[in-house]
Amino acid sequence: MSVTTELIEDPAALEALRGEWDALCVACAEPICSPAWMLAWWRHVAPAGASPRVVAVRDGSALIGLAPFYVIAGQRPATYRLMADDFSSNVALLAAADRIWDVAAATGAALAAAHPRPEVVALAPLSASKPWAEAFADGWPGRMRPLTGRLRYEETATLVLSGTYDEWLAGRSAGFRKSVRRRARAFASAGGVIRLSTPESRAEDVAAFISLHAARWRGRDDSRLLALGERLPRLLLDIAGRPTGEEERMRLFIVELDGRPIGADLSLVAGGEIVDINTGWDEEYRRFAPVQLVTLHMIEDAFARGERRLHLGWGALGYKRVFADGNDPAIWDVLVPPGGGMPRALAATAPALLRSRVRDGALRALPEQRFTQLREAKQRLSRQARRPE
Structure with a gap:
């Protein structure tokens, strides 16, 4: 069988794919990437100027992967994001069992040929248990590998049932x-x-x-x-x-x-x-x-x-850990493909990457409990500052 891709830019075509999409989300146990959630987000929450760039990956006639990206017209650098990334505690791409590298390579080839050509690919917030950034970097077409970086990391409470x-x-x-x-x-x-x-x-x-x-x-x-x-x-x-x-x-x-x-x-x-x-x-x-x-x-x-599992998300961990027994961290990764837009993309992403490195350095220098206390104190002060007099 040969792996093929379809780049979907028409929302109506996403509706036509819904049955296969839902079956794959069940096989992957990824409700956060279900068409029910993603398409509702698209209809009611998607930002103005957004256009789908969803990649469907098939092996023969079987749908083995789905990457629900979108891009905002006129945005510079041209940034491809995952649907509901601004709304969900985490998002997901779909790949059949043991096919992440195949799906990432096929998706990367489709995105590299898309218009506008992606200058930044935001892979966030994803589960750290699945190596999507590495798979995209390995499989991206051309002689030069994309640059990758991590903007953020959050522990997430889970319970295995x-x-x-x-x-x-x-x-x-x-x-x-x-x-x-x-x-x-x-x-x-x-x-x-x-x-x-x-x-x-x-x-x-x-x-x-x-x-x-x-x-x-x-x-x-x-x-x-x-x-x-x-x-x-x-x-x-x-x-x-x-x-x-x-x-x-x-x-x-x-x-x-x-x-x-x-x-x-x-x-x-x-x-x-x-x-x-x-x-x-x-x-x-x-x-x-x-x-x-x-x-x-x-x-x-x-x-x-x-x-099999309850995913409680990455906020308010003190309360959630009462019920949880595991941690499936959420990560905010970014990929900058090679090309003429790379200098602009690096200029846009470098400040966030630098802040992330400083924050990670503080995390390594402080005990986890103390770092969590400082973060919670900062959040309380921020909320108090926003309250009306």
């Missing part, structure tokens, strides 16, 4: 188990329930999630979801909608007390992988710890479904 929920809970600390049981009893005694959103309740549940998420972020300015304004409910309902025969990729749990939503959790699912997107809660019911309740319910549900 092996055994049973009861076995997992038994492995937590005695204090954690006692706290969980006490809050669960109090919540149940108060008439609380946790339910999974259904197509019939979807519009109401999405509205509840947005309201609770807004309550969580009240007084702060850094919620990418809330920044969408009126586009947010349309985005979430678009993700939940799907063609006949396609499995649902969005999962929304609602925590209710006497019929009133007090917490919610939104995630994406495919191929046994759950990617937690965001949460919301009502501070009035803080005593019940709605986020802990819904996270535990999500974990128990995942065990019952036979799913």
